[in-house]
Amino acid sequence: xxxxxxxxxxxxxxNFAASDLGAxxxxxxxxxxxxxxxxxxxxxxxxxxxxxxxxxxxxFVGVRTAATLRDDDTFRLANQVAGVPNLVAGLIAVVSAVxxxxxxxxxxxITVAVLGAVGTVAVAIGGGxxxxxxxxxxxxPEAPKGCGGCACGAGGCGGLARA
Numbered sequence: 216x217x218x219x220x221x222x223x224x225x226x227x228x229x230n231f232a233a234s235d236l237g238a239x240x241x242x243x244x245x246x247x248x249x250x251x252x253x254x255x256x257x258x259x260x261x262x263x264x265x266x267x268x269x270x271x272x273x274x275f276v277g278v279r280t281a282a283t284l285r286d287d288d289t290f291r292l293a294n295q296v297a298g299v300p301n302l303v304a305g306l307i308a309v310v311s312a313v314x315x316x317x318x319x320x321x322x323x324x325i326t327v328a329v330l331g332a333v334g335t336v337a338v339a340i341g342g343g344x345x346x347x348x349x350x351x352x353x354x355x356p357e358a359p360k361g362c363g364g365c366a367c368g369a370g371g372c373g374g375l376a377r378a
Contacts, residue, residue, distance in 0.1 A: 239324040244316045247328045251312030251335075258339060259305025265346075266298025278346035282353075289353050293346035300342025308335040 261277060264270040270277050272290040277283075283293040311331020318324045 237321050238319050239321040243321075244324060247324070248312045248316040251308045251315070251328060251331060255305045255308025255310075255312060255335065257305070258301050258308060258335065262298045262301030262303070262305055262342070264298075265294030266302060268295055270294045278343050278350070280347045280350065282347060282350040285350070285353075286356060289350045292353060293350040296349040297342040297346030300338050300345065304335045304338040304342065307331055307338060311335070 257276075261270065265277055268291050270291070272284065272287050273279075274284075277290065278293045278297045280293075283290050308331055311327050311334070315324045315327040315331065318327060
């Protein structure tokens with residue numbers, strides 16, 4: 216093997232401009248930016264409100280399971296526990312939206328967007344599970360004795376005198 220020169224491949228004369236790599240269309244990048252960005256902002260806001268204990272019990276946002284919707288205090292506790300993971304999930308979505316918008320290649324744009332979306336969902340689900348477990352750990356309130364103030368039967372209850 217003496218006397219045989221070994222040539223190494225070089226990158227001389229190769230241009231790696233964004234146009235050569237096939238940049239993602241502006242419409243796709245904008246769509247990813249808007250969708251991931253809005254989802255991220257909504258999750259971050261919900262997480263922040265939950266973490267601060269300012270998220271009111273509702274049927275639309277926050278950790279909503281049978282255990283968490285039992286009463287206001289349990290809902291507040293569950294969303295405080297889930298608040299930080301939801302805030303982080305929102306930040307993951309926003310960062311992946313911005314990064315995927317500015318990447319020069321289609322492959323990079325789609326990879327970052329998909330990984331960001333999967334990471335966002337995984338962290339948000341993890342936070343929801345933590346909040347649900349916290350709510351399940353809270354003992355159920357005792358049922359009121361007797362009728363409990365409901366309008367039982369035609370005459371009602373609660374010791375009201377009947378005429």
